[in-house]
Amino acid sequence: MDMNSEAAKDWYHVIFGTYGSWLPGDPRGFRTRGHKLHCEGDYKNRPAAGQFESLHEYSQSLMVREAVRLTLPQRKCVCSALAESLKHYGITVNEIAVAKQHMHLLAQFEMNDKQYKPQIMTLIGKCKRWAITKLKEQHLCDESSGKLWAKSGKVICMKNERHFKNTSQYIMNHIREGAAVYSLMAGESES
Template sequence: MFNQPLGYFISFRTYGTWLHGDERGSVDRRHNQFGTPLVSPSNARQGFESQSLRHEPVELTPDGRRVVLDSIREVAHHKAWTLHAADARTNHVHVVIAAPLFPERVMNILKTWATRRLREAGLARQDQRIWSRHGSTIYLFRPENMAEKIRYVNECQ
C-alpha cells in the first residue's frame, strides 16, 4: 500500500548551467538510481556537453527570479496545491509543495507555467529552452523532513 507523502522537495536547474562532467557530479541515464555513484568529473565530457548546447546557458535575472516565484505561487493557488516554500536562484529553483500528483508531473507543470510567464514578461525568447531536462524529486513522509526542507529553502539559499 502506498503511503501518501506530506509533500515533495522539488529542484530543477536552468538550461546549461550544470553539465555532465562537472566536478559537482551529475545524474544521467546510466547513473540515476538512488545510492549509486554520480557521473564522474570529466573535463572532456563537460566540454562535449558545452559544445552540444543549442544556445547559451540560462541565468535568471532578479526580475526573472521574481517572475518564476510568482508563477509558482500562481499555479499552486490555481490548482489548490499547498506551497510550503519556494526559492528561485540564478541557476536553479527549489520548491516544497504538497499536491495530489506525482512529483515529476508537478515539476513539469511548474516549469511550464514559469516558462510561459518568463516569455510573457519578455525575459525569455520563444525559441529559448529555459530549464534542464528533469530535475530532482524527493518524497517527504515525515514532518521533520518537511521542516528540514522548508528551512533549507527559506534560510539556506
C-alpha cells in the same frame, strides 16, 4: 506544523534547474540518467579534479545555446508564477526559492501511487510553461530565448516532521544567494 510520518508523505521537495546548469561531467559531481555512468562524489564531496573533464567539455559542445542564468526580475517573476500555477492546480505550497540556475519547492501533492515522480514532474512541467508565459508577458524573455529549463528534476518525499522542517529551512536559506522566495507564512519575499 505537527505531522507524523504518514502525513509527511504527502509533502515533496522538488528541485529543477535551468538549461545547462548542471551537465554530465560537471566538476561539482553529477548523475547521469538511469545512472549509466557512476560518478563518485557530489557537490559537497566533489570527484577528483579533471576526472570527467572530457565528458564535461563534450556535454558543453552539445549545448545549442549558453547556460541560462536568471536575472533578479526573472527570478521574481518565475517564483510568483510557480506559486500561482501550483495554487491553480490545488497544490499547497510551503516554500519556493528561485535562484539563478535552479529552483526548490516544498509542496503537498496528494499521491496515491508509489510512482509519484512522473506525476509530479508532469504537473511541474505545466507550471514551468506557465512561468515562461508570464516571463514573456512581462517582456523578461522573448521567443528567441530558447529553452529555459533543464529536462528533468528531483523529487524527494518527506519522511517525517524533522525532514520537513529541515527542508523548509534549507529552501528559505536560498535568499542569502539572491533567490526570489515565496513562503506560505509570509507570501512573497524580497531576495
